Amino acid sequence: MAENYKALTIAGSDTSGGAGMEADLKTFEEMGVYGMVALTVIVAQNPKDWAHDIFPIDLATIKRQIATVGKGIGADAMKTGMLGSAQLVEAVEEAIKKYNFKNVVIDPVMVCKGIDDIMVPEAAAAIKAKLVQCADVITPNTVEAAYIADMEKVETVEDIKMACVKINKLGAKNIIIKSGSRVDGDYMVDVLFDGKEFTIDRKLKQKDVFNNGAGCTFSAAITAGLAKGLSVHDAFSAAQKFIDKAVAHSFRINKYAGALAHWQTR
Numbered sequence: 001m002a003e004n005y006k007a008l009t010i011a012g013s014d015t016s017g018g019a020g021m022e023a024d025l026k027t028f029e030e031m032g033v034y035g036m037v038a039l040t041v042i043v044a045q046n047p048k049d050w051a052h053d054i055f056p057i058d059l060a061t062i063k064r065q066i067a068t069v070g071k072g073i074g075a076d077a078m079k080t081g082m083l084g085s086a087q088l089v090e091a092v093e094e095a096i097k098k099y100n101f102k103n104v105v106i107d108p109v110m111v112c113k114g115i116d117d118i119m120v121p122e123a124a125a126a127i128k129a130k131l132v133q134c135a136d137v138i139t140p141n142t143v144e145a146a147y148i149a150d151m152e153k154v155e156t157v158e159d160i161k162m163a164c165v166k167i168n169k170l171g172a173k174n175i176i177i178k179s180g181s182r183v184d185g186d187y188m189v190d191v192l193f194d195g196k197e198f199t200i201d202r203k204l205k206q207k208d209v210f211n212n213g214a215g216c217t218f219s220a221a222i223t224a225g226l227a228k229g230l231s232v233h234d235a236f237s238a239a240q241k242f243i244d245k246a247v248a249h250s251f252r253i254n255k256y257a258g259a260l261a262h263w264q265t266r
């Protein structure tokens with residue numbers, strides 16, 4: 001009988017289906033991993049202007065959800081997404097230790113698409129102080145990497161490499177930073193630093209595509225790979241293949257946003 005691998009995401013719900021735990025669960029499913037959720041916040045978009053409103057779940061309820069999995073089921077890997085408060089960040093750190101979660105992927109969500117300001121400064125500070133050192137893999141974007149690494153900006157591949165080294169010194173075992181749209185003109189650069197060596201993947205950007213939810217999907221794909229027993233390097237390349245296909249088939253959902261097509265990776 002095939003093995004059944006299980007993964008937990010501690011993340012918010014993106015009602016529009018593109019990011020958050022919706023993206024995580026779709027990714028787990030497509031990669032053959034059983035998905036479980038501890039829901040942290042509900043994000044609803046205002047139909048008038050697509051402003052994101054955030055409705056938090058109360059802390060005791062989130063702790064119960066994490067205990068359900070941590071104590072009641074077990075997981076081969078876990079990831080974090082939008083946490084939203086310093087208290088929750090601290091509770092997640094405690095839970096990782098208490099339930100001895102393995103293959104911990106920290107997606108240090110601090111900003112949302114199109115907004116470069118850190119959303120909840122206290123939560124961001126707590127992620128830096130408490131969660132970075134729990135990470136087997138951490139997947140910041142360039143804004144989050146600059147914040148965690150205490151750098152004014154992360155705008156070049158050299159900046160990315162420097163941020164990786166600094167974040168490794170803070171205790172994260174493996175760091176993956178995706179250049180996104182700004183670093184290298186027509187190219188996408190993904191950098192993995194394992195504490196010793198850099199693996200750099202540079203490829204032409206896909207044109208006329210959407211990447212809403214790509215950060216969540218990418219970190220979920222790495223989580224799924226680790227849950228299945230892949231090494232970090234193999235999980236990184238499997239995640240890149242997955243995301244490239246999901247982005248290639250992305251589509252517009254309304255005048256404000258697009259979404260990845262996770263099922264088109266089959």
Ligand code: PXL
Nearest residue numbers: 012013014019020043082112
């Ligand atoms: O992409 C960041 C993100 C994470 N989690 C949830 C979100 C978003 C962005 O909208 O809604 C729930």
